[in-house]
Amino acid sequence: MLPLQILWDWLIQQSLLRSPFFPVLFSLTVYLSCCFPYVCLDLLSSRLTQVHRFKIQPQSKVTWTMAYSCLRKIVHNHVCFIFPASLVHWYFRPVFYPPLAPEMLSVVKDILACLLLFDMQYFLWHLLHHKVSWLYNVFHKEHHFYTAAFSMMTEDTSIWEMLSLSFFTTLNPALLGCHPLTEMLFYVTNMYLSVEAHSGYEFPWSPHRLVPFGLYGGARHHDLHHLKFRVNYAPYFTHWDRLFGTLKKHFFL
Ligand SMILES: [Zn+2]
Numbered sequence: 001m002l003p004l005q006i007l008w009d010w011l012i013q014q015s016l017l018r019s020p021f022f023p024v025l026f027s028l029t030v031y032l033s034c035c036f037p038y039v040c041l042d043l044l045s046s047r048l049t050q051v052h053r054f055k056i057q058p059q060s061k062v063t064w065t066m067a068y069s070c071l072r073k074i075v076h077n078h079v080c081f082i083f084p085a086s087l088v089h090w091y092f093r094p095v096f097y098p099p100l101a102p103e104m105l106s107v108v109k110d111i112l113a114c115l116l117l118f119d120m121q122y123f124l125w126h127l128l129h130h131k132v133s134w135l136y137n138v139f140h141k142e143h144h145f146y147t148a149a150f151s152m153m154t155e156d157t158s159i160w161e162m163l164s165l166s167f168f169t170t171l172n173p174a175l176l177g178c179h180p181l182t183e184m185l186f187y188v189t190n191m192y193l194s195v196e197a198h199s200g201y202e203f204p205w206s207p208h209r210l211v212p213f214g215l216y217g218g219a220r221h222h223d224l225h226h227l228k229f230r231v232n233y234a235p236y237f238t239h240w241d242r243l244f245g246t247l248k249k250h251f252f253l
């Protein structure tokens with residue numbers, strides 16, 4: 001039997017999948033799991049030069065207070081806003097779980113299409129929230145509290161920004177008619193890439209080093225956005241910033 005079918009057969013037997021608590025628990029678990037390795041690196045980087053040399057802004061330091069204040073806000077936003085929103089969604093649009101898992105190739109194609117759509121939506125949302133000063137001050141400024149990115153600040157945003165991003169993440173698989181398993185895998189991929197973009201580390205195996213022709217921006221690209229502020233608005237890929245003349249590749253220029 002195919003690995004995706006084995007995974008899907010196991011998943012649909014879990015009663016938690018049908019619970020109204022599932023979306024919020026899934027969201028928090030995926031987020032914290034993606035952040036965990038980078039939080040460990042932050043702890044090690046002040047002691048180990050082998051880790052410290054991969055930091056994009058070597059002078060920056062992540063403290064427990066910073067990480068804890070982000071965690072507190074993220075849990076609060078999930079409990080007070082994401083949970084009620086997902087409850088409404090669960091009640092009015094119950095998910096149908098088909099018995100067959102999707103094909104691997106269609107999963108890959110759908111995830112890539114969802115990522116490209118999300119990249120465009122967030123680029124436009126982000127550009128607008130930097131160009132219109134009251135939108136910036138009211139809705140996006142909270143995410144710019146730190147000028148050097150670190151993993152736990154990925155979802156350290158205003159509630160409007162968090163709900164907008166959750167809306168795009170939910171909308172795209174629905175628009176493309178994705179299988180529920182593809183939707184979950186897109187969610188995990190999207191979250192990992194978002195945390196990676198905020199990690200503050202650049203490794204030889206980082207996604208932007210693996211994707212050819214500079215098509216992917218990743219951690220360096222987004223760290224520069226937090227430092228220089230009016231550049232690199234797209235979360236992942238570079239084509240929208242290239243097209244709008246807002247792409248910046250180097251810290252010293
Ligand atoms: Zn911004």
Ligand SMILES: [Zn+2]
Pocket residue numbers: 143154198222226
């Ligand atoms: Zn950011």
